[in-house]
Amino acid sequence: MNPARCAGPGWGWLRLSRAAAVAWGLAALGMAPAAWAAPDAATAAQAAQLALDKGCYGCHGATPRGSAPSMKALSEQLAHKPGADPSAQQSYAQRLVRCEGMTRVGAHQQLSVEEAGLLVRWLAAGGH
Numbered sequence: 001m002n003p004a005r006c007a008g009p010g011w012g013w014l015r016l017s018r019a020a021a022v023a024w025g026l027a028a029l030g031m032a033p034a035a036w037a038a039p040d041a042a043t044a045a046q047a048a049q050l051a052l053d054k055g056c057y058g059c060h061g062a063t064p065r066g067s068a069p070s071m072k073a074l075s076e077q078l079a080h081k082p083g084a085d086p087s088a089q090q091s092y093a094q095r096l097v098r099c100e101g102m103t104r105v106g107a108h109q110q111l112s113v114e115e116a117g118l119l120v121r122w123l124a125a126g127g128h
Contacts, residue, residue: 043121043122044125047121051071056119059105067103071128074123075123075127075128078124079123079124082120089117089120089121093117093119093120
């Protein structure tokens with residue numbers, strides 16, 4: 001991945017992939033592709049119910065368990081990375097199920113990639 005560097009007053013150096021830079025530019029111009037839109041209300045409700053059914057709030061609730069981030073913190077993190085990029089969201093969902101780059105969590109491993117993808121899309125769109 002070739003990073004594009006952007007400088008701005010007070011921002012220092014911000015490193016973005018070319019895809020992220022293009023997406024950011026399109027969004028700034030109001031031209032983001034429709035596929036990047038937030039989930040509709042029914043899909044958001046389905047994701048919220050899935051989070052309840054799978055017990056996500058047991059560790060990621062308002063008072064997180066151990067070092068687990070809260071759902072709000074996850075939502076804020078995922079809004080920036082992977083953001084609205086569907087392929088990055090899918091990759092993150094696969095890593096979530098395989099527990100790559102995080103503590104091995106049995107509950108994560110019980111999710112299907114489709115369920116994890118739904119949760120990632122919902123969180124990236126601001127759900128929590």
